[in-house]
C-alpha cells in the first residue's frame with residue numbers, strides 16, 4: 089500500500105517554502121515505485137519541480153524555474169566562445185592554468201578550423217569570441233586568425249603583451265581596432281610580484297606592451313591574477329591602472345586557480361564552475377581555466393560547435409537543477 | 422503626487438514577500454503607487470486598518486466579516502480574485518467508505534481545520550446545521566495548527582487529511598484549494614473521496630474604510646484590473662497569488678459566513 093502521508097508531508101513543506109527553495113522528504117521503503125510516480129504527478133499538477141528521487145529521499149523545488157534562468161546574459165554558456173589558438177608560450181609562469189611554456193608542444197588550431205569555428209559561432213548565436221593561449225603572438229599567422237574572428241564577431245585577444253616588436257608588432261597593427269580588445273596580463277604595480285611568478289623582466293615588458301597597445305589605439309583590458317599577498321595593494325593597483333588610462337570596467341582581477349602548474353589556489357570542479365565553452369585543438373572543455381584537465385573535457389569533437397554548446401548547456405542545466413547554489417563564477421575576461 | 426496606498430497582508434508563506442514586491446513594482450511610482458505592510462495574523466491587520474495605519478487590507482472572508490461588524494457596515498470591499506468568487510468547502514472521507522452527503526457524518530468523527538478558518542471549520546459547521554445535522558451528534562476533532570492566519574497556510578487541512586489516513590477521523594473538512602492542491606480523487610488513488618461540496622461563497626477581498634477617498638482608490642483599482650494573465654510580466658505574480666484576473670467583489674457570497682459567525686457566537690474581533 090502506498091504511504092500517502094509522504095505526499096501530505098510534501099504538500100505541507102512545499103506550501104511553507106519560499107519560491108525556488110528545495111524541500112526534501114523521506115520516502116517509505118515499502119511504497120515505491122507507486123509513490124515515486126504519485127510524487128512526480130503531484131509536482132506536475134501543482135507546478136512544482138521534482139528535482140530527484142534518490143536514496144529514499146524525494147527533493148522538490150517550490151515552483152518551476154529554468155535552471156539557467158538566474159544567469160546574467162553574459163553567463164549563459166555559449167554566449168561567448170573561448171578558443172585556445174595554441175598552447176606554447178614564451179613564458180613559463182608558475183601558476184599557468186594550462187601548463188604553457190616554451191617547451192610545451194604548440195597544439196594549435198589552424199586557420200581552416202578557426203574559420204569554421206567563427207562561422208558556426210555566428211550560426212549558433214554566440215556573441216563574442218575570445219582567443220587565448222599559450223601566447224597567440226607566437227603564431228606567425230596570428231593576424232590572419234584574428235581577422236577571421238573579427239570579421240565574424242567582436243573578439244578579445246589574450247596576450248602577455250611582451251612580443252610587440254618587428255613582424256609581431258606589424259601583425260598587431262593589422263588588427264581591427266573596432267572589433268578587437270586586447271587583454272594583457274599584469275599582476276602588480278611594481279615588478280617584484282609579477283616577476284616572481286612570471287619571470288624576471290616580464291613586468292617591464294608587459295607594461296611596455298600595454299603602452300604600445302594603447303598607443304596603437306586598441307582597447308586594453310588588464311587581467312591580474314590575485315595572490316593572497318596582493319590583497320592589501322588592490323586599491324593601489326586600480327589607481328595604477330587608472331594612470332595607464334585603462335577604463336575601470338577593464339580592470340579584471342581574478343583569484344588564483346588551482347589548475348595546470350599552480351600548486352595552490354581555489355579548487356575548481358565541473359560542479360563548481362559556471363561553464364564557458366572552450367575550444368582547443370584537443371577538444372571542447374568546460375572552461376578556459378581548466379582546458380588541459382581531462383575531468384573538464386566535454387567532447388573530443390570540436391564540430392559541430394552548436395552541439396558542443398548544447399551539450400555544455402544541458403549538463404549545466406542538470407547540475408544547476410541538482411545543486412542550485414553551488415556554482416561560482418570564475419571570470420577570465 | 423499623492424502618497425502611496427499602503428496595503429496590509431498577512432505573511433502566511435515567505436512567498437507573500439515576493440508577491441507584494443511584484444505588486445509594488447507593477448504599480449510603480451505613478452498615480453497608483455503602493456507599498457505594503459505584512460502582519461503575522463488577521464486580527465492585527467484589521468486593527469491596523471481600523472487605526473488607519475494601512476489604507477487597504479487584503480482580508481480573508483472572516484477578516485472581512487469582522488471588519489464589517491466592527492465598523493457597523495461602514496467598510497467596503499473593492500476587489501477580489503476571480504477564484505475568491507467561487508470558493509467552496511469540501512468534505513472528504515477515505516475512498517470506498519460508502520459515505521455520501523452531510524447526513525452521513527452524523528455519529529462519525531469529523532476533522533476540522535483551524536477554528537478561525539472559514540472554509541475548514543466555521544462554514545462546515547454552518548452547513549451541517551443547515552442540513553439538519555446537530556453538531557452535538559458529530560465527534561468534532563479540531564486541528565488548530567495555524568491560528569491567526571484564518572487557514573491560509575492550508576496546514577490544518579493537510580493535518581485533517583492525515584487524521585483521516587490514520588483512522589483518527591472519518592471525515593476531513595477542506596477548502597477547495599487544498600482539495601485541488603492534492604489532486605482531488607485522482608492523484609492518490611484509493612486515498613480519499615469527496616462526499617460533499619458546499620455551494621460557492623466569497624473568500625478574500627481588498628477592504629477599505631470610508632475615509633479612503635475615491636481619487637486615491639480609483640487609479641489603483643484601474644491598474645489592478647488592468648493586470649493581464651497573458652502579459653508575461655504580470656503572469657508570475659497572478660499565478661503565485663492564485664488568480665487569473667482581478668474582479669469586483671461579490672458581496673452576496675459572504676451571506677453564509679455572516680450567518681455562521683452569528684450562529685456560532687464568533688467574536689467580531691480577533
Ligand code: SF4
Pocket residue numbers: 177178179180181183184185186187188189221222223248286
Ligand atoms: S599564464 Fe599566460 S603567459 Fe604565463 S605561461 Fe601561461 S599562457 Fe603563458
